[in-house]
Amino acid sequence: KAGVTQTPRYLIKTRGQQVTLSCSPISGHRSVSWYQQTPGQGLQFLFEYFSETQRNKGNFPGRFSGRQFSNSRSEMNVSTLELGDSALYLCASSRASANYGYTFGSGTRLTVV
């Protein structure tokens, strides 16, 4: 079966712009989580969606937002980009919760210049 698909793989944006990243979970998985990974901070939890509702949220500013559609696909949006937003953004899907284990996508590498 297909894995978790993230698009695009690479993205270069300018400070002040906004960006939208996409994540298609494994078929049947209803939970989608987003993580930001940087060399300095490691893997940090952004938010988790389940059945189109945000179920949990990490400690990120309001510039970071997300949503989930009825087909479980999820998008993440970052507005007013800052240089510090440059990171690898990973999404992971699960059947219902972390108890079932997460499958990760290959990530979107965002560079803000």
Place this chain on the structure above:
Amino acid sequence: SQELEQSPQSLIVQEGKNLTINCTSSKTLYGLYWYKQKYGEGLIFLMMLQKGGEEKSHEKITAKLDEKKQQSSLHITASQPSHAGIYLCGADDNNDMRFGAGTRLTVKP
């Protein structure tokens, strides 16, 4: 929230040597996951441990969750260059998974 501390932060070993990576939690672990990551890529699931004292093996990698369920170790036997990468432990924390900072493993041929 739950904090996971991994040690060591990085490890360089000669091919064929054994090694151990540790993951210590600030709270009782109800589900401990080990993942491997190649630079700039997604995480690959290795194994999950839930019961105190549980031990699982896959090829040359063995992971164990201690009886008190606050520490896990990952042991690689006879390391190979293909084992190189970043190993991360993750734990279920209120419906989400939090991760340790990772251990970067380099295997010298």
